[in-house]
Amino acid sequence: MPEQALVERSSIRHALPIEVTEYVDFYSSLEHATNMGKLFRPGMEPLTPNWRWLPIGYHGRCGSITASGTPVPRPSGQRKDSQEGAPIYAPSRMLDFERELAFVTGAGPARSVAPDEAEEYIFGVALLNDWSARDIQAWEYQPLGPFLGKSFATSLGPWIVMLDALEAFRVPGPRQEPAPLPHLAADGAHAFDIALEVSMSTERMRSGGRPPHIVTRVNSSGLYWSMAQQLAHVTSNGSPLRAGSLYASGTISGVQPGSYGSMAELSSLGREPILMPSGERRSFLEDGDTVMMSGGCAREGLASIGLGTLTGSII
């Protein structure tokens, strides 16, 4: 084989795999929504009354979705400390990652699509890091939802893996209580057994030759609302689907602290910083920190399927 046909793996730079026509971010992990409710609205019921009836979601910014490897500049924004009378505009001090699984659609009809037919419109799945500035978000999000605390950057994984390739890893999702209304109810199994992992490295770790440190592991099969239900919900008002649209799960967290999908949850909003192997502590992301997300399916006797690695560094 001629040498010219081979490319050094380390020399590869990933491009954005699609031109994003629409971006929606859901909030489909029961554990994440519960954790965030406790952290952001302490003393109140963590789940809003609608949470178990529909997959809550909101539209995000298409133009700041970037490829794996693209550095993420620390955003500035308005925040307000509860003790202060007025907000300030300053660089975010609570920069976070969110580990998500996203899917990409083809075009679809302008009618309500049932969960059991929704996957026909899903091209494939990819890793997604929904970078979040928690201080900006906390101040801005009432009453119309997240905006600038999210819109500065969203990193999309390098590979979109077709749903057909994941067929052997299809599993039933968690029991849903109350039972979904008919337009969101599914007969089939629409969850997928994908192991997801997030590692971090700091500048000191890298200069000391230390490998990245795994901070959280979870399996996507525990996600409360399935991709099929998310898509059924989106079309339930007659909104048509477009090719190249990106739908993210929302942060995926598990029951155990080691499975939480964001630093806000892992560090309890900074009250219990994460200890890194270098001895450094992290409540939120510092400049020079690199976040690596990876995911894949593996079972004895089957070829393993990888979603690749999604990296991004704070600059």
Add this chain to the structure above:
Amino acid sequence: MPEQALVERSSIRHALPIEVTEYVDFYSSLEHATNMGKLFRPGMEPLTPNWRWLPIGYHGRCGSITASGTPVPRPSGQRKDSQEGAPIYAPSRMLDFERELAFVTGAGPARSVAPDEAEEYIFGVALLNDWSARDIQAWEYQPLGPFLGKSFATSLGPWIVMLDALEAFRVPGPRQEPAPLPHLAADGAHAFDIALEVSMSTERMRSGGRPPHIVTRVNSSGLYWSMAQQLAHVTSNGSPLRAGSLYASGTISGVQPGSYGSMAELSSLGREPILMPSGERRSFLEDGDTVMMSGGCAREGLASIGLGTLTGSII
């Protein structure tokens, strides 16, 4: 002039004037935000603490933005009556219009743009009707904002009028108290003296030969947050601007009931229905109703500038 070169005005069908790359909806009218706070969160402070510090906004759906004249099918969705234990999925009973003024951008830099330079990136302005299903919206919008209550359809006006053409109608905006933080503060006048009007007709009115009935009039110069400030806010986290992005003001309401920009406000959520010339009453939009928005600038001694008429009918 050869007859073939002339086109019957009534035969014209408007197309969408741009391919929308990003859609943001603001909430920039003090009067509208106050009215909606009172209607949707009775007994609470109508404005959230952030409202006077930043132009609140959220991303919307690009793919359901349609041209003037495109019919709007009544959406179905989940809603929950406060007396009921469970929500239902059914056609919306609280379908509304929202009178807005939108602007379209060119591309911009990935840095914070000051209000006094923001208009360099604005191509022009257009009318926008942000159709809203209030029952779907009320149930879904906590905690992440409006989603399916808005995403079924948004109608964009037929003409994008360049900002240069409006120069003679530039006026100072309302006094802002507290003074905006430096990144949102402007020296120049960034409001525009544009008269906006909404008319409605019902099937019975049209078959009886009645003309459309004007239901609300307002002037855009009263908008609390200017387009320049909206755009400065969007870029304040380093998010770059893209050509063809659409930024809507949010419903524009005035102080008097006859200037309110939505039926929710005009009818007090249905408690005081609007009386039409046919004797019919409207709390919200019925099938067959047509909504016409128009806008323009006029002053003695100057050529008048029109934004055209934006129409849409519920089917």
